[in-house]
Amino acid sequence: MTTTPFQRLAIALASGTVLVAGLSACVPLVVGGAAAVGVGMVATDRRSSGAQLDDQGIELRAAARVREIANDNMYVSVTSFNRQVLLTGAVGSEADRRRVEDxxxxxxxxxxxxxxxxxGQSSTFQERSNDVFISGKVKASLLDAKDIFANSFKVVTERGVVYLMGIATRRETDRATEIARGISGVQKVVRVVEVVSEAELASQAQRGGTGAPAPAPAPSSAPGTSSSSRVPLPPMEPLPPAQPGGATTTPVR
Structure with missing residues (x-):
């Protein structure tokens, strides 16, 4: 069944309903939504299936870690894509900011x-609701674009700043940025994208892969800091060998 742009926007906004419903907690902490990935999305995602599972585990484990140090001045959103984590939100001090990252x-x-x-102060309920609305409009616009692979990107919005996470070519990244900048209410676009070449995507596709390069390995955890959570989590896949490249973070005003 063919969906209209309005229907696609409604679907995108519906996915944020659960997020908005929990925004009034005392020490809120938002997980980035990787755990909601369905079978169809897994099949079209440029991350490997192992990386997708790892992203689910990373978001849940990171949320548990931040809750252990949280205070009333923290509002933290944790989003993981291909094992790279984006932290958005607000904290009360530079010490808290460093502590969360650590x-x-x-x-x-x-x-x-x-x-x-x-x-500083965390965003208001109205601002967070508006961010969900903006994310929905950006996602719907990416889906409507005929010259871009929308599933290459994950969209996160914080106070009108749109973050594009993903694995994409330079052309796709520039095109997605152009689309996001054209959405009403968007203050700035920040690209947290692993840029790959068309040749790399084609080569990976021929091998039956997802079109994404292998990420670099993570640093070893310090003694006594192994991940744990009361929430059942998927197994963590060992990281593949390091390769050149990585994510590019580019603010675009």
Missing amino acids: VVQRVDNVRSVVNELTI
């Missing part, structure tokens, strides 16, 4: 942490 970096299989936490 505990998340120690989670098993985390390759790197992009710390976009701000110092």
Whole structure:
């Protein structure tokens, strides 16, 4: 069945309903949604199936770690894509900002942490609701675009700043940025993208892969900091050997 742009926007917004429902907690902490990936998305995602499972585990374990140090001045969102973690939200001090990054970096299989936490008051319920709406519009616009593979990107919005995470070519990254910048309410676009060449995607596809290069291994966890959680988690896949390249973080105003 063919869906209209309005229907696609409604679907995208519906996926954020659960997120908005929990925004009023005392020390809120949002997990980035990797655990909601379905079978169809797994098949079209450029991450390996192991990386997708690892991202689920990373988000849940990182959330558990941050809860252990959380205070009333923290509102932290944890999003993992291909074992790279994006931290968004607000904390009360620079010490808290560093502390959150440190505990998340120690989670098993985390390759790197992009710390976009701000110092100050957390966003209001209205601002967070607007962020969910903006993310929905960006996702719907990416789906409508005929010259881009929408599943290459994960969209995160914080106070009007749109973060694009993913595995994509330079052309796809620039095109997705152009689309996001054209959405009403978007203040800035930040690209946290692993840029690959068309040749790399084609070569991987011929081998039956997902089109994504192998990520670099994560640093070893410090003694006594092994990941643990009361939530049942999927097994963590060993990281493949390191290869050149990595994520590019590019602010675009």
